[in-house]
Amino acid sequence: MDFSFSEEQTLLRNSLSRYLADRYAFEDWRKFTRAGEGRDPAHWRQFAEMGLFAAPLPEAVGGLGGGAIEIMVVMEEFGRALAVEPFVSTVVIGGGLLAKSGGALAEEWLPKIAGGETVMAFAFAEAQGRFNLADLATTAKKQGDGYVLQGQKSVVLAAPWADQLIVTARTGGSQRETQGVSIFLVDKKGKGVSSRDYAVTSGLRASDVIFENAPARLIGEEGMALPLLEVIVDRAIAAHLAEATGAIAMLMNATVEYAKTRKQFGQPIGKFQALQHRIVDMYIAQEQAQSASLMANLKLDEPDGARTASAAKAALGKYARAVAEGAVQVHGGIGMTDELNVGHYFKRLVLLETLYGSPDHHLRRMAKLDQ
């Protein structure tokens, strides 16, 4: 058993964390997330040059042949920096789906993903569907040698920045059936696609997207995509868990530091036992969260990978909230301000708790997978 990182993985982490410290400080983040399109596209190009996007992709398509650990390393650092770049929807979801399904579409798009030449957003959620990936009212039907899409998707993260959308839709079956789910690649700027763009909490942007006879290209097999979808979403979950541990680490550091320096009643507030115990519980939650992220990432290809991902997602949601709410409480009034970074990590962790399913959703899935 060995939980240490390889030399290449450590190198990847160090170069990324150096870049983020220099170019992606909280004050920079505040500026670019609140102006114009809400991001600085220069970062995306830089990340491509650093090899972040190629790292987890197969060598045959221009990747570096890494996997979940490389993604985990990147996402931990992104979590520490509150990064907004859609690495997961582009590389983990887009890259993952295309690499698994192969074919001409994969040959065309994987090198572009590796090179940072495309931004992809994942349009899977629908208003009625909550967290059920199969609860789809969006439909696709064959037209010529392609398909056309009809329907509406909710809160598609990073869609305002994307040139391609990965869209789930029904080619058959009834609304929540396992059979009949397909996945498509859609040109965001193509005809039949319209969107309402907006800001979402913790500095991200999203869209509600409407498809009206929008031309779409099938990824993988028609009507049989749900199992693949679940596998890839579990990979996205594992990646976002790593992101959460990065944010948790920042909140823990800030809280311990504040408890040591903030003085009330003639001593640092960290000397008060009531606060000590709360902060210790936060620390235990941090360690448990780190374990949850690791187990999800390391077991993705194991037979119990899905159940482990759900267990980790549910557990980490609880730990993240304990750390985030504790961090604000220990900071007191100052933790309530927009000026301090604490509140923004808090908001990111709340977003990550919802993304791809609440703890309740994943506890139910865990139970189902056990039967």
Next chain:
Amino acid sequence: MDLSFSPQEEAFRQEVRDFIAEASPLLPKNLGTPEQARRSKDEYLVWHRLLYKRGWVAPAWPKELGGAGWSVTERYIFATETAKAGMPTTLPFGLGMVGPVIYTFGNEAQKKKFLPRILSGEDWWCQGYSEPGAGSDLASLRCRAVRDGDHYIVDGQKTWTTLAQYADWIFCLVRTDPNAKPQEGISFLLIDMTSPGITIKPIIVLDGAREVNEVFFDAVKVPAENLVGEENKGWTYAKFLLAHERSGLASALRSRAALMRLKAIARKEQLDGQPLVRDPDFARKLSALEADLMALEFTELRILSREAKGGKIGAESSMLKVVGSEILQRISDLAMEAVGYYALPHDLSLGDNEAIGPDYARGLASRYFNQRKVSIYGGSNEIQRNIIAKAVLGL
């Protein structure tokens, strides 16, 4: 034991309901919407003025000073009915805080000058208690007032000053004897916000609203007649005020109204084609929350009945604050959870994405973030637990 109200009390309840029915159309349209936190000064005062006209603006004040002259039970009925109907509350700074301090400890001239204007809403008051270095440890405050003839000269800073941007007056705890023990060198001073040397700097909180401010005092001249009570006895008045602040009964009633709104959302949201409210997991969480709330309602009633019989409310208010704040936070959390992904666009610090998702999702994430404050302000929940440990349990 008897849970019923007398016929007179029921008649009073009807009177309150009639008043609410008449007042409702006159209230600002944005009540209960996310813009509520961004109300203008005038919008804040509509409800206050309606109550003032009716003679009901100060339920707890003595009748001869302009109070409503209600019994404790009538006050509770009024609070119940207004909370149920989703009416706003009056701001506490004048009516609930400085007013009682002035009529309990102030001189005749101060009562005559300030009380009528608090009742009418002509003067907006804000609270100058916390400082950057004096939060939970309020007695360590450093804002100084030095006597200079018939004036005090005030230098220092206050923070977390709620809605100071609208205030005409601020009541301040200031240090008048730097050599005494912390609690013994503090005075209670009333300061005109238009005095030269005062500057206000906004603090933007997690929901993006300008709810609180920093207030700076640079050689501000304050007439000595604005000292309340005796010099260096301010800590006594400050503690009196804090107990008043915390005894805000009827937090359970506000939570009850919020829980009803949450249930309405859970009936509209879907999970696998069923209303969310029928999901066993969500329903169980709702029930667990409501069970705690129902117990809190009875805890409030027990304290109320003790008060009605002439008992004094002491550290019980700390218990109400701990339980009440935690319930408020859980409701805001479940409401955010209920709307799933559509909670995420409704962080008002980014602007109002009004047309996105169902209308009931608006502002829910912001409310959850904003509600973190209720376990921090007015004495953090850690401080409230310390008070109970010491004052109730003798630990």
